Amino acid sequence: MKRNHTILSRLTTGLCSFFRQGFKTKPSTSSFVILLTLLNTALYNWPLFSFSIKNLDGFTLNSMQTLMTVFAAIYLVTTLVLYVLFILSRRLGKAVCVVFALANSLAVYFVVTYNVILDRTMIGNIFNTQYSESGQFLSPKLAIYFILLGVLPAWLILRVSVQKTSRIRLFAHLIITVIVTSTWIWQSQSHWLWIDDHAKQLGGRIMPWSYVGNTIRYQNQLAKENVVQTLLPDATFDSNEKTVVVLVIGESARAENFSLYGYEKPTNPLLTASENVVTLKNATSCATYTTESVKCILSHNNPSGSFSEQFEPLPSYLQRQGVDVFWRTKNWGEPPIKVASYLSSGDLKKNCEGSECDYDGVLLSHLAEQIQESDKQKVFVVLHQTGSHGPSYYSKYPKEFEVFKPICRSVELSNCTQEELINAYDNTVLYNDHFLDQLRKTLEGLKDTSSAYLYVSDHGESLGEGGIYLHGTPYSIAPEQQFKVPFFVWMSPSFIDQRHISIDKLRAREQSTQANIFHSVMGAFDMNSEIYNKDLDMFRAARQQ
CATH class of the missing domain: 3.40.720.10 (Alkaline Phosphatase, subunit A)
Incomplete structure (x- = not known):
């Protein structure tokens, strides 16, 4: 528990210093997207990397390459989504990032505190929990996570002024990012087997895509279930x-x-x-x-x-x-x-x-x-x-x-x-x-x-x-x-x-x-x-x- 608080303290301290420079200078949209992607990985995905380290064969070269492949996959998905959002609108991109920061802070708390996996079944559990039960999870520790990992990053994101960048340039950066990260992932095929073996555990810890993707999956399942019930034969x-x-x-x-x-x-x-x-x-x-x-x-x-x-x-x-x-x-x-x-x-x-x-x-x-x-x-x-x-x-x-x-x-x-x-x-x-x-x-x-x-x-x-x-x-x-x-x-x-x-x-x-x-x-x-x-x-x- 003390180790988790130490990690949380270091991450938030680093976050503040990381953004301090952003208040003095006006980053380009591309730089801001890269910054947000790196911060998302460091601030909210450390439980995933902690799980990976525990289940890999120590600090070997092969293990480090596997971790880099996991990082590349997270980086690819995150930058892809953020680039698309900021190409559409800088305000939209910022707004979504603020929502993700707040939601990520709660998700990380439950992953760390209860070791849950945010797959489709857990998302269904969350959606079907009434307030009388959800209120039991309120605690000072939850408030700390929400403030340090949610409210503070959201406030910093809103404070940073981002330079306007042409959509063509953003699209070009997006293509370069996809090519580079996809190339790394493709040439790391030898590490896919380990990732596949631990797909559910990893997929349920990736922030924010674990709960975003599985919420979509759960709602699709719910839509299929909300059909007219077929009557059974009389008895x-x-x-x-x-x-x-x-x-x-x-x-x-x-x-x-x-x-x-x-x-x-x-x-x-x-x-x-x-x-x-x-x-x-x-x-x-x-x-x-x-x-x-x-x-x-x-x-x-x-x-x-x-x-x-x-x-x-x-x-x-x-x-x-x-x-x-x-x-x-x-x-x-x-x-x-x-x-x-x-x-x-x-x-x-x-x-x-x-x-x-x-x-x-x-x-x-x-x-x-x-x-x-x-x-x-x-x-x-x-x-x-x-x-x-x-x-x-x-x-x-x-x-x-x-x-x-x-x-x-x-x-x-x-x-x-x-x-x-x-x-x-x-x-x-x-x-x-x-x-x-x-x-x-x-x-x-x-x-x-x-x-x-x-x-x-x-x-x-x-x-x-x-x-x-x-x-x-x-x-x-x-x-x-x-x-x-x-x-x-x-x-x-x-x-x-x-x-x-x-x-x-x-x-x-x-x-x-x-x-x-x-x-x-x-x-x-x-x-x-x-x-x-x-x-x-x-x-x-x-x-x-």
């Missing part, structure tokens, strides 16, 4: 028993911190003692961020395979087939849905009583009454938790669940000891254990009703392993803590009897994924349809002979 029901199925979508819960999965700390005392709770082994998520994972959980097929056709999600499908569907959320990120009742935590809090109304417990407020008021034989409830979402883990549970101490009370997670960070996170898991036990009691209290709940987290969470925090790392390089998730079910005795389920068979499953949810819920309601996949229905696979 029939093989039975008419009163059945309630609850799907609990957890947030940022990782399996290795659940004592149900062998964790040494007692984070699941109530679930462990509860009968008919079946822990599913080797469960994995579809993605490492909420929107993609929730879409996968609610889809009958793999939604990431193609964006040409979007099918209605599970809640909408069940509602259209005559099931009463209630969606209760303290989170966000679900696809467009059409249900009988959609209640946010704000809606639920109006009639909530008790100390848990500011936490996930609000999702259970008057749930039994809402279910009992339904005149349908089939009721499906989704509870979308805020769960263990970081970085302020300490704010996700009531005071009485602060069992594991000492805890981390900072959003700058690297400032906490590993023990403090893990303790704070484990307390969120302990509170979730209480939440699910309360849900069990609610379902058990429903008279003449067969019931079950399925719990699965949207994705996991990194807690400093390998210097990585939070989630959203590209799936192909994500640590297992971000995609190995807790997944378990609870079933009432009547549910087990009616569907002839062998708990031993269910418990013996070797692998489960979020793709099992859609078809298992259909199986729980005894539904049949053209799109029903019996091989993905956990309950059918666990039937007694």
Whole structure:
């Protein structure tokens, strides 16, 4: 941490002295573009070069040539864009550079502090984060980065007076720059393999092109997804028993911190003692961020395979087939849905009583009454938790669940000891254990009703392993803590009897994924349809002979 502050101090000092001469003389537009490109590389791309140095074979000639090739690529893209902007208008060029400086300062802070990679998935994570969650990242360190790396450079850029240069001359300089840098990159083909092997890590750290390019990619993906949903084939029901199925979508819960999965700390005392709770082994998520994972959980097929056709999600499908569907959320990120009742935590809090109304417990407020008021034989409830979402883990549970101490009370997670960070996170898991036990009691209290709940987290969470925090790392390089998730079910005795389920068979499953949810819920309601996949229905696979 001290090393980062030293680098930041030296860079800003150099920036001030570098621009001091610019106030005395009036640089040409070409000189100004070159100056901005060099400063962008030095001021905002040092995390990228730091990563490169750590992953190269020391300070060898080959390593230095690889670094020069990476530098040439950044320089080429940056000068190309800046020359085009300044050819169009000096004011436009300056304005864009000011915006980049401010945005870069925030991007560098998150890359350095949380070791995140600004790829398309992380950009999606950012766009789908509400203010209530984003406010948790505010800290003095963020303010320092924003002022020193954002506001100060932006002010200096605005202060410099740039000489007018003919567009023909600027275009000529652009052509020369492209030829020189492209020649270097081309003759450095022997270094491309290393760059290709680390493309995602490098691409997610290049400022500002990581977040600019991936924002464009994310918006293109979003445009493809925002199409009219295709209705799924109608279904029939093989039975008419009163059945309630609850799907609990957890947030940022990782399996290795659940004592149900062998964790040494007692984070699941109530679930462990509860009968008919079946822990599913080797469960994995579809993605490492909420929107993609929730879409996968609610889809009958793999939604990431193609964006040409979007099918209605599970809640909408069940509602259209005559099931009463209630969606209760303290989170966000679900696809467009059409249900009988959609209640946010704000809606639920109006009639909530008790100390848990500011936490996930609000999702259970008057749930039994809402279910009992339904005149349908089939009721499906989704509870979308805020769960263990970081970085302020300490704010996700009531005071009485602060069992594991000492805890981390900072959003700058690297400032906490590993023990403090893990303790704070484990307390969120302990509170979730209480939440699910309360849900069990609610379902058990429903008279003449067969019931079950399925719990699965949207994705996991990194807690400093390998210097990585939070989630959203590209799936192909994500640590297992971000995609190995807790997944378990609870079933009432009547549910087990009616569907002839062998708990031993269910418990013996070797692998489960979020793709099992859609078809298992259909199986729980005894539904049949053209799109029903019996091989993905956990309950059918666990039937007694």
